[in-house]
Amino acid sequence: MIRMPPELGTALERLGDELGVLATRARNGLRYLAGDPLGEIAATPREPVWSRDKVVLYRYSKGAARMRTPVLLVMSLVTRPYVFDLRPGSSLVEDLLDAGYDVFLLDWGVPDAVESSNTLETYCDEYLPRAAQAVLHITNADRLTLFGYCFGAVLSLISAAAHPGFPVKNMVVMATPVDLSRLGPLANMLSKGRMEPEDLFDETGNVPASTMLDGFRLISPTSELSTLANLWGSLADERALAAHQALIGWANEQIPFPGAVFAQFVHLFLRRQLLMKGRIPLADREVALARIPCPVLNVLGERDTLVPPESSAPLLDALHGVELDTLTLPAGHAGLFVGREARKKCVPAIIAWLDQRD
């Protein structure tokens, strides 16, 4: 009988292990390419409780009745809101529910030609105040917490400042673009007047999702490389791959930006920088952001490349006189509330701030 040298046995064992990992990568890679869902997305049960046009207000339900101040999550206009409840175990909604808050989500829907004429007034004077009233009506609370993300934070700030009776107890604004000139090359071209907002509209009168995505990609042109490296790294681990698929899937799933409000953002906030000055013309009046009647928590991500901290920093001047706390966290744009770091540091810090004021 021939005896195998022990080194050869070890080498064969390692080769077997490597082939096993390679086979797992190949299988998972095929599943990823085929678009096979690798994990649950937006799994927390919810029900629609109010709607107006395409805007739907959802209430998340989990367990017993909640006595704490209800939280209304307000999404940006260009991305889908399911990122707030991305995956079980990596969900802001779940964390807020676990902390005892009653959680509502305002979903703007996907705009088409009908929504192309939606303006700041549509969102800040019509949808947001009415959705807030619906939350109070359903919960019997007298005030709520407004929790805005990205452009949703801008809309929340304007709406709360524009309505003296807005029933808001606290505000959390996350990754808020205030100095829009910091939002990359596309913003730069628009601010210098080389492009007009209308140049970017499609036949529906909106800025198409693909144009928004191209604009974001220009901010970090080599980010695809690290995304691909992260994908390769997570192919051997099904849980990591599911997390990657969920987050990258969301980031690539932009929605069109309603044309009229996009034009207002360009003219008012990018070219005239009125958001930085804290004075915004809305309908036939001027809204002063400094009139926000509640404490505000401004959450920034140190590694946010889409809305860098320098873009949110002028909020301090715009909200002069308002009780403003700033929380700078070691995270990127979505990493503020998605992922392991968010669960360990970011979300607990936000919940602690809310708890103090509840």
Place this chain on the structure above:
Amino acid sequence: MATQPLWRQAVDTVDNAITPTVERVVHDETFGLVVTVLHRTRRGVGSHIERASRHVLHALNLPAGSDINRLLTQIAYVEREVRELRKLIDDQLPSP
């Protein structure tokens, strides 16, 4: 902290090396000008093609894309009007 595998270290090295250059190019004035010129050229060529094809299609008594877009805009306008009327009615009704 666990050490990154060799392949990942190599990717990160390449990424760190090229990112500053690529970002400098993309944020440069010249890049902005080139993109603007390309964008305008594409729109200009597109509108020439659209005009020419519209003439041909109309000569054959067929609708062109621009006719369909005009209809889309009109339908959207009507739908907005209906929406506003419905909201007026809904707001008058007592809430359940």
